[in-house]
Amino acid sequence: MKIEQLHKLYLSCNSVNTDTRKINAGDMFFALKGENFNGNQYAEQAIEKGAKYAVVDEADFANSTNIILVDNVLESLQKLATFHRDYLNIPIIALTGSNGKTTTKELINAVLSKKFKTTATAGNLNNHIGVPLTLLSMNQDTEIGIIEMGANHQKEIEFLCNIAKPDYGYITNFGKAHLEGFGGIEGVIKGKSEMYNHLIPRGKTIFVNANDSIQVEKTKHAQTYSFGNTNSDVTISLIDAQPYVKSKYNNLVIESQLIGAYNFSNIAAAIAIGNYFKVDDTNIKTAIENYIASNNRSQIIKKESIKIILDAYNANPTSMKAALLNFEKQAGTKIAILGDMFELGGEAETEHQNIVNLASYLNINQIIFIGENFFKTSVNTTKASKFKSFDTFKTNFDMSQIKNSTLLIKGSRGMALERVVHAL
Template identity: 80%
Template structure:
């Protein structure tokens, strides 16, 4: 089937879906395959549940006229999304980076929503499936699209840019994330910079943090719109980050609900992009000040007389270091519960040891390290304990002994350290 024909069928549907458990009346179902599942088997079920069309790539499952046989369902999803972007002809802002992608995306969205009808990536649906699904969730009511792009190996950002065809782009930072897939920090920089290459080739606008020398160097010959303390298009400065990040912009004081100096650049990017799209300053201030983080990202939670900084959505050496340095500035009794950092490959041993060495050197009263990688480290500090797994931690550490304290809970997604909350 030609992509234009497929697009016409898509326009006749209410939405796209890849999960029969969530089918709604009028959906277009894409029968994706995985290592442990074959969506083709559920095409008939999708139709029975109300899907208008289902796409399969195995002929034996194309049993009725509205089950459409294509060569490859995933490629059809991606090609349809790319065609749809051109059809809508709306500006797309793409962003990637090692840390802060989702928070920055949410901040950009709340700022631009003050003036425009926006559609943004839901949660972190930022891969080769999530990006097409986000594009296909946009319609003629959408005025600006905001696409988050994640990657753990080279050429992935390039591929996602080919699908989304962004008109603007922003890279939050270059840190020690997914070192195993990228082959080290140089690989991270090269991989993330694929977005720059795409935007520069197509003569598009790149938003940059003028205080980040890598961003400045990598966009030397590009069309840029910059923000920061240094010479830039928009001047934004950090006032302080205690207890929450407060910034100065255009003679305005903006007080956020985000902790940590590491969130300053995330907030500044959203302000600058709002400025570029001519959102008025009072609306930018309102958007930033009313945004509250969710999904285990720098959330502040009170449990009895304890204050918990829940930052358990993900972790890598760069974000872990930033979180610890910020946490040290907290007042009163401080306890950090830190979980393993994943996808570090051969660097796992040294990076976990580096975090242990840093954490034990800081003014933090108690350190609890959870996970196999942290368990292998050498710790010479009476204030530190290590546990091989969360279950061992749960059995051997009495959480009720923690009172009148501030806690930092941080680890990679696979550690699911938000489970600590259930122990109180």
């Protein structure tokens, strides 16, 4: 079936779905395959549950008129998304980066939705499946689309840009994330810059943090809209970051509910993009001030005498260092519980030792390292302890000693350190 025909059928459906457990009446079901599952096997079940159409790529399962046979389900999903993007012909803002992507995306969406009907990436559905699903969640009411793009190897951002065809782009930063897949920090810069390589030849606009020398250098021949210092298109300054980030913009003081100076650039990007799209200043202020972090990202949780900074969604050497430097500035007794950082390849041993050395040096009262990588490090301070796994920590650490203190919890997603909150 041609994509044009598939698109007509898609327009008659309520939404796109890839999980039969979440089917709603009128959905179009795409029978994706994975290492341990074959969605083709569930096509008939999807129809029985109310799906209007199911898309399969194995002829044995195309046994009714509302089950559509294509050559490759995933490729059809991606091509349909691109066709739909062209059909809508609306401005698309794409963003990627090593740290802060999701928070920045949520802030941009909060600001722009004060003036426009927006559709943004849900959660962190930012890969080769999530990006098409986001595009296909847009309809003719959508005025601006906001697409988050994640990557852990070369050519992935290029591939996602070819699907989404963004008109605007922003890279939050270039940090030590996914070093194993990208091949070191230079590989990270090259991989993330694929967004620039897509936008610049097409004369599209790139939002640039003027305080980031890599961004400035990489976009010096591009059409840009910059923010940050006084030489930028829009000046935004950091007033304070203790305990929450406070910024100044157009003589307005914006008091966010986000902790850490590292969140300032995320907030500034949202302010600048709001300014570019002529969102009223007071609405920009309201949007930023009302945004509350969730999903284990810089979340503040108060539990009796304990203030918890839960930043356990993910971690890499860059974000871990930023979190620790910010945490040191907190008042009172400070306890850090840090979990392993994943996907560092040959740099894992060095980067984990660097974090141990930094944490041990900082003015933090107690440090707990959890995970196989941290367990291999050399810890030379009495205020630190290490555990090979979360279960070992939970079994051998007396949680009752954590009281009247501020607690930082940070680690890679695979460590699931939000379990510490439940253990408390």
